[in-house]
Amino acid sequence: MNRVTIRDVANRAGVSQSTVSHVLNKTRVVEEATRQKVLNAIEELGYRPSQVARSLISKRTKTAGLLISDVSNPFYPDVILGVEEIAFTEDYSIFLCNTNYDLERGLKLVQSLVDKSVDGILFMSSSMSLQMVQEAVENQIHAVVLDWEDSNLQEMASTITINFESGIQQAVRHLVEGGHQRIAHVSGPLSLWTAQVRKQCFLKALEQNGLDPQQAAIIEGDLRIEGGRKAFEQLWQLNPRPTAVFAANDLMALGLVWAARNSGLELPKDLSVVGLDDIDLASKVSPSLSTIALPRREIGKMAMQMLLEMIRNGKEAAKSRITVDTTFVLRQSTQRVG
Amino acid sequence: MNRVTIRDVANRAGVSQSTVSHVLNKTRVVEEATRQKVLNAIEELGYRPSQVARSLISKRTKTAGLLISDVSNPFYPDVILGVEEIAFTEDYSIFLCNTNYDLERGLKLVQSLVDKSVDGILFMSSSMSLQMVQEAVENQIHAVVLDWEDSNLQEMASTITINFESGIQQAVRHLVEGGHQRIAHVSGPLSLWTAQVRKQCFLKALEQNGLDPQQAAIIEGDLRIEGGRKAFEQLWQLNPRPTAVFAANDLMALGLVWAARNSGLELPKDLSVVGLDDIDLASKVSPSLSTIALPRREIGKMAMQMLLEMIRNGKEAAKSRITVDTTFVLRQSTQRVG
DNA sequence: TTGAAAGCGCTAACAG
DNA sequence: CTGTTAGCGCTTTCAA
Numbered sequence: 001m002n003r004v005t006i007r008d009v010a011n012r013a014g015v016s017q018s019t020v021s022h023v024l025n026k027t028r029v030v031e032e033a034t035r036q037k038v039l040n041a042i043e044e045l046g047y048r049p050s051q052v053a054r055s056l057i058s059k060r061t062k063t064a065g066l067l068i069s070d071v072s073n074p075f076y077p078d079v080i081l082g083v084e085e086i087a088f089t090e091d092y093s094i095f096l097c098n099t100n101y102d103l104e105r106g107l108k109l110v111q112s113l114v115d116k117s118v119d120g121i122l123f124m125s126s127s128m129s130l131q132m133v134q135e136a137v138e139n140q141i142h143a144v145v146l147d148w149e150d151s152n153l154q155e156m157a158s159t160i161t162i163n164f165e166s167g168i169q170q171a172v173r174h175l176v177e178g179g180h181q182r183i184a185h186v187s188g189p190l191s192l193w194t195a196q197v198r199k200q201c202f203l204k205a206l207e208q209n210g211l212d213p214q215q216a217a218i219i220e221g222d223l224r225i226e227g228g229r230k231a232f233e234q235l236w237q238l239n240p241r242p243t244a245v246f247a248a249n250d251l252m253a254l255g256l257v258w259a260a261r262n263s264g265l266e267l268p269k270d271l272s273v274v275g276l277d278d279i280d281l282a283s284k285v286s287p288s289l290s291t292i293a294l295p296r297r298e299i300g301k302m303a304m305q306m307l308l309e310m311i312r313n314g315k316e317a318a319k320s321r322i323t324v325d326t327t328f329v330l331r332q333s334t335q336r337v338g
Numbered sequence: 339m340n341r342v343t344i345r346d347v348a349n350r351a352g353v354s355q356s357t358v359s360h361v362l363n364k365t366r367v368v369e370e371a372t373r374q375k376v377l378n379a380i381e382e383l384g385y386r387p388s389q390v391a392r393s394l395i396s397k398r399t400k401t402a403g404l405l406i407s408d409v410s411n412p413f414y415p416d417v418i419l420g421v422e423e424i425a426f427t428e429d430y431s432i433f434l435c436n437t438n439y440d441l442e443r444g445l446k447l448v449q450s451l452v453d454k455s456v457d458g459i460l461f462m463s464s465s466m467s468l469q470m471v472q473e474a475v476e477n478q479i480h481a482v483v484l485d486w487e488d489s490n491l492q493e494m495a496s497t498i499t500i501n502f503e504s505g506i507q508q509a510v511r512h513l514v515e516g517g518h519q520r521i522a523h524v525s526g527p528l529s530l531w532t533a534q535v536r537k538q539c540f541l542k543a544l545e546q547n548g549l550d551p552q553q554a555a556i557i558e559g560d561l562r563i564e565g566g567r568k569a570f571e572q573l574w575q576l577n578p579r580p581t582a583v584f585a586a587n588d589l590m591a592l593g594l595v596w597a598a599r600n601s602g603l604e605l606p607k608d609l610s611v612v613g614l615d616d617i618d619l620a621s622k623v624s625p626s627l628s629t630i631a632l633p634r635r636e637i638g639k640m641a642m643q644m645l646l647e648m649i650r651n652g653k654e655a656a657k658s659r660i661t662v663d664t665t666f667v668l669r670q671s672t673q674r675v676g
Numbered sequence: 677t678t679g680a681a682a683g684c685g686c687t688a689a690c691a692g
Numbered sequence: 693c694t695g696t697t698a699g700c701g702c703t704t705t706c707a708a
Contacts, residue, residue, distance in 0.1 A: 003478070005685055016695045021687060031693060048477065051453045052393045053685035056700045061390065063433075063454065071418050072618065077410035084436055088443075091450055095401075096434040098422055109426075115389045116401065116431055139386070140341070225622050258624050280410065284563050285623070286596050343701055354679045359703060369677060391701035394684045 004047045013041035024049060055117065064307060065095045065113035065121040067106060067132075073223070074251065074279040075296065076124075082300020083122065090308060092119075099125040101189075107132055114139045120307040123148070123157070126192045133157055142310040142317065144303050147194050158306045158320045160299060162194075164201045164276075167292035167326030168246070171274045172205035174290075174328060175244045179337035180272065184217040184242035186231040186252050195223075198248045198276065217242060221252045228255020236263065243272065243337045250275035250282050250291055257289070257333060272334035276326075287332035294326045342385045351379035362387060393455065402645060403433045403451035403459040405444060405470075411561070412589065412617040413634065417462065420638020428646060430457075437463040439527075445470055452477045458645040461486070461495070464530045471495055480648040480655065482641045485532050496644045496658045498637060500532075502539045502614075505630035505664030506584070509612045510543035512628075512666060513582045517675035518610060522555040522580035524569040524590050533561075536586045536614065555580060559590045566593020574601065581610065581675045588613035588620050588629055595627070595671060610672040614664075625670035632664045 006024075010017045015034060022028045023038045030038075041047070055061045066083055068076050080096070087094050095113060099106035106125055110132045113121055120142035123133060128148045133156055136143045143157035153159065175183055185202050188195030203213040219234050221227030228247060232255070235242060247253035253275030260271055267273065267287055275282060278293035302322060310317040344362075348355045353372060360366045361376045368376075379385070393399045404421055406414050418434070425432050433451060437444035444463055448470045451459055458480035461471060466486045471494055474481045481495035491497065513521055523540050526533030541551040557572050559565030566585060570593070573580060585591035591613030598609055605611065605625055613620060616631035640660060648655040 003685085006687095007685080017686080018688080018696080019694060022694090025687080027688085029693070034694080046476075048453060050394075050455065050685055052390060052399065052455050053700090054687080055390045056388075056394055056685080056702090057687050059700085061454075065431075066434075070415075071409065072412075072415035074410075074412075077408075077415075080409050080434065081436060084434075088447075093403075093433045093435070093450055093454055095431045096404075096418065096422075097431070098419060105426075112429055112431055115386060116399075117388065117390050138384075225618070255622070258622060261624055280563070281619070284593070284596060286599055341701085344703095345701080355702080356680080356704075357678060360678090363703080365703085367677070372677080388701055391684090392703080394686090394701080395703050397684085 003050070004045045006047070006049065008045055009038065009041045009047050012045060013037040059117075060119055060311070061117050062091055063093050063095060063116070063118045064304070065097055065110070065118045067097045067099060067109060067121060067123050067125045069101050069125045069127060070098050071096070074281065075249065075277050078296035079124065079300035082297040083304045084300075085297075086301050086304035086308065092304075092308070099127050101125070101127045103127050103129050107135065110135050114141060119311045120144065122146070122303050122307060124303070126188070126194050128193065140315065142307055144307050144310075146299065146303060149193065155319065158310060159322070160303055160306070161321070161323045162294055163323050163325045164198050164292070165204070167276070167294070167328050168198065168201040169205045169208070170328035171246060171290075171292055172202065172209050174330065175246075175272060175274070175334065176209040176211065178272070178335065180244040181211065181337075182215075182217075182240060182242040183211070183244045183246060184219065184235055184238075186219045186221045186228065186245060186247040186256065188221060188223045188248045190220055195248060202246055221248065223249050223252060225251050225255035225258075228252035228257075229259040232256045232259035232263070244274070244334065245271065246274045246276075248276055250277040250279045250289060253289055253291065253333070254281065254285065257285075257287070268333050268335040272337075274328075274334060278329055282329075283331065290331045290334040291329050292326050293329045295324060299324060341388070342383045344385070344387065346383055347376065347379045347385050350383060351375040397455075398457055398649070399455050400429055401431050401433060401454070401456045402642070403435055403448070403456045405435045405437060405447060405459060405461050405463045407439050407463045407465060408436050409434070412619065413587065413615050414462075416634035417638040420635035421460065421642045422638075423635075424639050424642035424646065430642075430646070437465050439463070439465045441465050441467050445473065448473050452479060457649045458482065460484070460641050460645060462641070464526070464532050466531065478653065480645055482645050482648075484637065484641060487531065493657065496648060497660070498641055498644070499659070499661045500632055501661050501663045502536050502630070503542070505614070505632070505666050506536065506539040507543045507546070508666035509584060509628070509630055510540065510547050512668065513584075513610060513612070513672065514547040514549065516610070516673065518582040519549065519675075520553075520555075520578060520580040521549070521582045521584060522557065522573055522576075524557050524559045524566065524583060524585040524594065526559060526561045526586045528558055533586060540584055559586065561587050561590060563589050563593035563596075566590035566595075567597040570594045570597035570601070582612070582672070583609065584612045584614075586614055588615040588617045588627060591627055591629065591671070592619065592623065595623075595625070606671050606673040610675075612666075612672060616667055620667075621669065628669045628672040629667050630664050631667045633662060637662060
């Protein structure tokens with residue numbers, strides 16, 4: 001009733017453990033007859049090699065950690081699927097960890113992953129600290145970081161940078177060409193690096209399109225539907241009112257849309273709204289949401305590929321840098337002003 | 339530059355490995371002075387015990403697998419958060435596995451988890467097979483199964499059963515009392531156990547409320563938004579048309595709502611819609627969705643608690659059974675007929 | 677109060 | 693072509 005070990009197999013087949021091991025790993029030539037005996041013994045006993053024992057020797061666990069902010073943010077599921085798609089092909093398993101936007105919790109999760117000797121960690125939480133990455137790297141664990149930058153990061157991890165500028169630029173141009181002069185922004189929590197970046201890109205885009213960034217209303221939201229709702233309340237009290245809003249993510253954009261409609265507005269006639277992420281829902285709701293798309297599933301796939309690459313290359317692995325572009329997707333939530 | 343081992347600590351502190359081990363695990367009394375020497379050495383070397391080596395001896399990995407259908411189904415995120423909430427307190431890490439509703443893939447994932455010696459597996463994919471659970475249990479891995487039944491399951495796993503009857507009953511009564519006589523059902527794929535159960539509960543509820551189950555239109559959907567859309571097209575061609583629809587999950591209900599609105603209907607005036615799951619979105623969209631709620635996060639927490647309990651009790655652990663109730667939540671997508 | 681040594685299940689020299 | 697043996701990093705008897 002106890003675990004079947006390689007020893008049991010060896011005994012049963014009447015060979016040595018090393019022979020069994022070599023049959024298993026095809027790591028040296030074994031006479032066909034012997035091989036068959038071993039294979040039979042394995043079959044009969046239902047033997048399964050212990051990955052734990054293997055890991056102790058090989059220093060590889062075939063596991064990776066995926067650190068995200070919060071699974072219930074619809075940005076993540078597609079990323080996760082992308083990661084898993086690649087992981088599955090290499091028999092890697094993924095530890096999912098939600099930081100809940102909490103730096104301290106994030107660090108604890110990383111430490112736990114380190115203790116479990118994951119082969120690598122994908123840092124995709126928007127609450128990031130250098131310490132987390134250090135914790136991993138110091139313990140010889142490879143790291144891939146999404147959408148975060150730090151001058152010290154370069155030598156430690158591979159990175160995927162999202163080029164928000166392209167998509168935001170397109171969105172703002174679209175609005176301005178549609179006659180919008182007062183475009184507000186609902187940002188994410190400005191303590192987050194990514195929220196800062198999106199905001200800066202937005203301001204820059206305004207400027208490039210002939211509007212005064214100083215005049216733009218900026219409201220800080222929480223990246224959730226509720227934040228969009230609240231932002232609408234505030235926006236609607238402004239004087240003059242904005243005719244268009246760019247929300248830092250789709251959830252807030254949707255919150256805004258629904259709050260606006262509850263207040264009796266007709267969208268997009270009375271207000272144009274642009275989101276960011278292009279979550280599934282964006283194309284499904286009505287009016288469908290104009291948004292800035294980024295290839296979430298691809299990001300997941302690339303991240304896992306980069307990680308596997310680093311794992312394959314071992315300690316000396318070169319750190320790679322990838323930038324992904326964003327693009328504006330025109331749907332029904334925006335229209336010409338007036 | 340290599341991993342710091344317990345040996346290094348022992349040498350540095352001038353004691354034996356076993357002393358270090360005992361200090362670490364408080365597993366026997368150590369003189370305070372010695373203890374300090376050890377603690378200092380650990381500190382100085384930055385020693386972290388290898389969980390892998392520990393696991394090899396203890397037969398525990400402090401990891402569990404969570405098998406779900408598809409993270410992008412909004413039913414799951416809250417469940418995951420519940421699972422993680424409990425897991426985190428005990429330093430357990432969770433392998434997230436998406437079956438993509440594919441039995442074969444599901445089995446492979448389970449095998450991979452078995453090979454990695456997880457301490458337990460939470461089966462929460464709606465595509466289930468007895469074989470998956472067997473695979474785990476035969477390898478001494480504890481199992482908790484959500485919303486699935488099989489006569490052979492009883493002795494193998496703990497189970498959480500969802501009592502759909504209560505909520506569906508309430509929903510149907512609400513509709514019937516509102517004057518609805520023709521209530522259609524958009525089911526999940528009828529190959530899924532849970533889809534069958536929901537459908538049966540619905541038919542039973544019709545009967546108990548004086549309607550003829552034979553007359554009810556049943557349309558098979560895919561549990562996704564798109565399925566709801568398509569179902570609407572079909573429903574609208576029926577003659578006579580239904581005045582209300584009960585969709586097997588919220589995603590399809592939303593798809594239905596949006597498709598109906600695109601076709602120029604006013605909801606809930608022209609059609610009442612009830613969903614199931616009470617996903618976050620249900621209360622946020624407009625009109626907000628009447629639905630049948632189930633405590634997703636609680637389910638996640640309970641499942642993980644049951645698993646930990648089984649792990650603590652070892653091989654002989656009793657299998658527990660829990661049933662959770664569902665309740666109808668009245669919102670804006672339903673109203674009296676006419 | 678502490679240390680020596682065996683062994684968890686496996687891989688990988690080293691010998692034959 | 694195959695077996696013996698020494699570990700991987702830790703826990704845990706058994707002795708002292």
